[in-house]
Amino acid sequence: MEEKKNYFDTENLEEIYKDIIDIGYFNEQVVGAYNNGTAEEELPADIYTARSIIPAGTGALRDFSYIAPEIPLFNSDNCVGCMECVTECPDTAILGKVIPESKLEEELNKIQDPVKREHLRRQFAKTTKYYDVPKRKGIEPGLFMIAIDPTKCKGCAECVFACGDHNALQMVKKTRENLKTYKETFEFYTKLPETPKEYIQDKVLADMMLAGKSLLYVGGAGSCMGCGEATAIRMMLAATGFVYGPENIGIVAATGCNTVYSSTYPYNPFRVPWINSLFENAPAVAIGIRARWDQMGWQHKRLWVIGGDGAMYDIGFQSLSRMLASGMDIKVLVLDTQVYSNTGGQSSTSSYLGQDTKLSAYGKEIKGKSERRKELAQIIMMHPDVFVAQTTAAHINHFYRSIISANEYPGPAVVIVYTTCQPEHGVGDDMAMHQARLAVESRAFPLLIYDPRKGETIKERLSLQGNPAVKEDWYVHPKTGEVIDFIYFARTEGRFAKHFDKDGNPDEVLLKAQEDRLKNWRLLQELAGLR
Structure with missing residues (x-):
């Protein structure tokens, strides 16, 4: 037998x-x-x-090169090595690598075709960050490469926005000829050795994605073009993998967009163990996993629960609250889109007052959502000894600090992330980063970190560092003099469009929504000892 x-x-x-x-x-x-x-x-x-x-990382075998008519083109002359394009890409379609100058020459000399060799040489930038600074420290200068994977790029152009005034990236039309060149270039990138650790600066958190152990989301997921959620997941995994290694991470994913685009059979973008659960009980599943891991002596492993509005604000809130009360070492990533994107765009308790969604549609009598938004961060603060952060993927350092601190915290931790949903918010595919920044500037979604280790009082524990004009009601743009309030933010998104008349004046409902955001901001200021 x-x-x-x-x-x-x-x-x-x-x-x-x-x-x-x-x-x-x-x-x-x-x-x-x-x-x-x-x-x-x-x-x-x-x-x-x-x-x-579904095995790990099968998304790497998926080809999206047919999706969009355009693809980003890299101009190495303008690159400064900031890594923002690599960080913000939701599809792991644009990657960076630093190669010592002599090693690069060695690899280029293996290329027989002089035209191809010269093309590849032009893909490397001589930046202050990776060339001049190491040289001054007595380290061999490094050359920085940006490589675009045409099989993963969906053409959202988020990377172009992230690059900003550097103008190192621009969108160009795809052709059979340039797609072949992109594939050859990316193949050269994959054959190069990993970035040596001496070029990865611990204080420059964006550099984490230069390390192979940080690239734990391979792309190939079926998310929408420019998806704000996917960037947040990539960054959480990068920060966790960089410190703890890919073999020490597990994920419990609650029903939502994240489970659909990350497990559309047979494609999975994760290179770490993961399990999908119903959105009402993902934290409860995590409790069982954590208990078993601890029995096995795996206390060092990081366990993350990923969920959206339904999983954390609404139907799954009780499960989340019970998990937090347990005091167990479990981390939670809340993907806050302010709408149930996965099931057609219904309102949730994280939706804003006046927001036009399914089940809270704008009409003659009821003008969008009539309830105020639930503030999950404040509710979590009221649980005993729970770390909580509210952040966005557009605020790279704040996001990474939040994840690193959550992982270090010896107990339950929750990181709530503003994640733009382009179709439901009514914004362009390349706007996730822009809208997340604007949400913070307009007090729609303030940044915060609440760390029980900082003291006994809420004032000691709560930090609003990272928000502009932190002691004022509203942030005023230093160049234009415009007040960046909630109505300013609402003008930029389709979900609030019906609240403006033909002359651009907001209605009473939107004015109440602005009042709600100001009340929330003033409450946070008071809790943090700033009022």
């Missing part, structure tokens, strides 16, 4: 995993059939679909 395997035997996890799924078969036969369009007719119902298993 065959001996039954013990699937709790932690000494033979690699062997057990191979027994559960044949990666080679899955990638070649299953993913291959989906890629060539024959899966529906040819694939049998197998043990993998029966178990709802």
Whole structure:
């Protein structure tokens, strides 16, 4: 009689995993059939679909090069190595790498074609950050490369906005010829060695994505062009992987857009263990996993729950609250889109007053959502000894500091992230970063960090650092003199468009929404000891 395997035997996890799924078969036969369009007719119902298993990182095999007519073009002469384009890309379609000058020459000399060799040489920038500074420190100067993966790029142009005034990126039309060049360039990038650690500055948090151990979201997910959620997930994994390593991370994903685009069979963008759960009980599932990990002596592993408005603000709020009360070392990433994007754009308790959504549509009698927004951060502060941060992926340092601090905190921690949903907010595909910044500037979504380790009082624990004009009601743009209030923000988004008349004047409902945002901001100021 065959001996039954013990699937709790932690000494033979690699062997057990191979027994559960044949990666080679899955990638070649299953993913291959989906890629060539024959899966529906040819694939049998197998043990993998029966178990709802998708191996790690299969999204890397997905090709989106047919999605958009344009693709970013890199101009190395203008690049400063800020890494913002690499950080903000929601699809892991644009990556950076630093190579020592001599090593690059060695690799380029292997290229026989002089035209191709010169093209590849032009993909490397001589920046102050990676060339001049290391040289002054007695380290061999490094050359910085930006590589665009045409099979992952959806053409959202978020990277172009992130690059800003540097003008190192611009969108160009795709052709058969330039797609071939992009693929060859990216292939050269993948064959280069990893960025040496001496070029990765610990104090420059954006540099984390230069390390291979930080690239734990491979792209190939079915998210919308420019999705604000995907960038936040990538950054959370980058910050966690950089410090703890990919082998020490697990994810419990609550039902929502994130589970749809990250597990559309057979494609999965994660290079870490993950499980999908219903949105009302993801934190409860995490409690069970954490308890088992702790039994196994895995206290050092980081466990993250990912969920949106339904999972954390509404139907799953009780599960979240119970998890926080447990005091267990579990971290939560809340993807706050202020709307149920996954199920067609209904309002949630994180939606703003007056917001035009399904189930709170703008009409003659009721002009959008009639309830005030629930402030999850303040509610979480009232739980005993829970770390909470409110941040955006556009505020790169604040976001990374929030994730790093949450991981270090010896107990439950929640990081709430403003995540632009382009279709439901009524904004352009390249606007996630812009709208997140504006949400902070207009007090629609203030930045905050509440750390119980800082003291006994709320004033000591709560920091509003990172918000503009932190002691004032509203931020005033230093160049234009415009007051950046909630109405200014609302003018830029389709979900509030019906509240303005033909002359651009806001109605009473929108004025009440602005009053609500100001009350919330003043309350935070008071709690932080600034009023």
